Amino acid sequence: MSPTFYLYLSAILFTIGTLGVLLRRNAIVVFMCIELMLNATNLALVTFSRINGTLDGQVMAFFVMVVAAAEVVVGLAIIVSVFRTRRSASVDDANLLKY
Amino acid sequence: MSPAIAHVAAALLPGAADPTTSFPTPHLDYRALLPMLIVGGVATLGVLVEAFVPRGKRGITQTVLALGGLVAAMVAVVSNTSIRNITAEGAISVDGPTLFIQGTVIAVSIGALLLIADRALASDADFAAQAADVPGSAAEQASVRAGFVHTEVFPLAMFAVAGMLLFPAANDLITMFVGLEVLSLPLYLLAGMARRRRLLSQEAALKYFLLGAFSSAFFVYGMALVYGYAGSVKFADIATALSSSTHGDPLIIVGLALLGIALIFKLSGAPFHWWTPDVYQGAPTPITAFMAAGTKIAAFGALMRVLFVAFGGLSWDWRPIIWGVAIVTMVVGAVIGVTQTDVKRLLAYSSIAHAGFLLTAVGGITVGTADSESSVLFYLVAYGFMTIGAFAIVMLVRDADGEANHLSRWVGLGRRSPLIAGIFAFFLLAFAGLPPTSGLWAKVAVFKAAYEGGAAPLVIVGMLASAVTAYYYVRIIVLMFFQEPAVDGPTVLAPTVFTSAAVVIGVAATLVLGIVPQPLLDLAGKAVPFLR
Secondary structure: OHHHHHHHHHHHHHHHHHHHHHHOOEEHHHHHHHHHHHHHHHHHHHHHHHHHOOOOOHHHHHHHHHHHHHHHHHHHHHHHHHHHOOOOOOOOOOOOOOO | OHHHHHHHHHOOOOOOOOOOOOOOOOOOOOOHHHHHHHHHHHHHHHHHHHHHOOOHHHHHHHHHHHHHHHHHHHHHHHOOOOOOEEEEOOEEEEEHHHHHHHHHHHHHHHHHHHHHHHHHHHHOOOEEEOOOOOOOHHHHHHHHHHOOOOOOOHHHHHHHHHHHHHHHOOOOOHHHHHHHHHHHHHHHHHOOOOOHHHHHHHHHHHHHHHHHOOOOOOOHHHHHHHHHHHHOOOOHHHHHHHHHOOOOHHHHHHHHHHHHHHHHOOEEHHHHHEHHHHHHOHHHHHHHHHHHHHHHHHHHHHHHHHHHHHHHHHHHHHHHHHHHHHHHHHHHHHHHHHHHOEHHHHHHHHHHHHHHHHHHHHOOOOOOOHHHHHHHHHHHHHHHHHHHHHHHHHHEEEEEEEEEEHHHHOHHHHOHHHHHHHHHHHHHHHHHHHOOOOOHHHHHHHHHHHHHHOOHHHHHHHHHHHHHHHHHHHHHHHHHHOOOOOOOOOOOOOOOOOHHHHHHHHHHHHHHHHHHOOHHHHHOOOOOOOOO
């Protein structure tokens, strides 16, 4: 099977993630959609690695995973503290700062 | 492919390379990397201090450690000025612009750290006693009564500085991504750590985090597409691939667009500036000063390196985009700033407008000319110092429940505390670009570079935007000096040694660069061009 199909899949996943960030209201789900975008990137990196015949892409996928893990730590800490304060994780409720 | 992974490649990819290839040690020029190693090491030590030093002594230990580390890193940068070297297997480029930007980042970080130390060690600290406590809960009151202070702000800030040093030095996209995250992740947390108005602070952290993570996802996908096009993410390889093939491949165009979105987000250029006012307003003021100055300096360094070194061959494609972004950024920063009533929000829109002025020089570049690069470097120094100083003054004007940020509270401040109001007015003149401040020469330099690069329309928009921003700066000066103060006006905190030092550094740099700009302009001229 041509590896190009994996690129299409990764583009579709990235688009779903982007739309999810823009459309969903729950901060946790928004964050999951961002993770989906990062994982779509990993799929693209690994596929390009195969197409190009170099391993750089696979190594970069590990970097992206590590950074994503660090981002989860920071992100969940922030989302949980906001939830404990407001009893809500909806990004629409975070509306004190505007204009 | 780098030889280090050729070995693994041979095992996994049939026919990729000879499996007997040796596994060479990467060459690291430790001297060139020293500033980053010092700051990263001090940040790590700071984490250990949190674990092992008794609570009462942590604040002072962390302050000494962090300030000492920054001064040592500054010495390392200054002693490295002759180095022009691409090291760490091509991952990090220590060249003139890198050293100049690293020196600037460290200098403004010292100023910001003085403010952070002041507000972390003071009896009425501005950082949450325990950020995990629910605002208004009994647990929070207990933490405040026990005198807890989050001294973790110091290692977090130092990690952010380490990221700011790596970000503009990165010479491939994956290193740049790591630098981007190392600088951003601590700032997300720091933004949510205010002791007062904690709902605003937490909201700022949430918005900054979600939007920042969103933009870094764009960065990595852009990186993946560029990797697919060029077969490598090293800037030199990308430039080679661009020069040896026909233009218009969607992979590279879309890839560069995605990278550009993330970088323009970081330097708060329109239309990706929406986080800036919210985060600047909600974050504790010393942190706002730190990220307003440091992040923008580092992000401009990174943007210029990506555009000039890696994507110079595509300059006909990205120049119109940068033109558009610069115009929209200047107009948004100037026009929306007029309606602001909160001083931190107003300074946020001012910082957006400054990003636009800086982008005029980037858009005016014909790749290879040094003027626009050096003018941006000079502007970043001037902007960094005036920003630290202005936010230091904002920190001092207080009500019973913390800072009095609403502009209605600043009415008549010049009558009550002429010195503080006078210094703030001086910084506002610098933001507006009026003599005798560094802001004037910074604007002259970028507009001249833009004009000579053929971006005359940008200069015209820049002039008009400057006039609009000058209106809102002067409005504050009028409000402070020519209106009667309210009876229950805010008190002005007597500045401590730390804050005074930060303000003095800001005033001195702004004034000296305003009177004798030439030495620094020469230095910036010697720092360019980028090493390719």
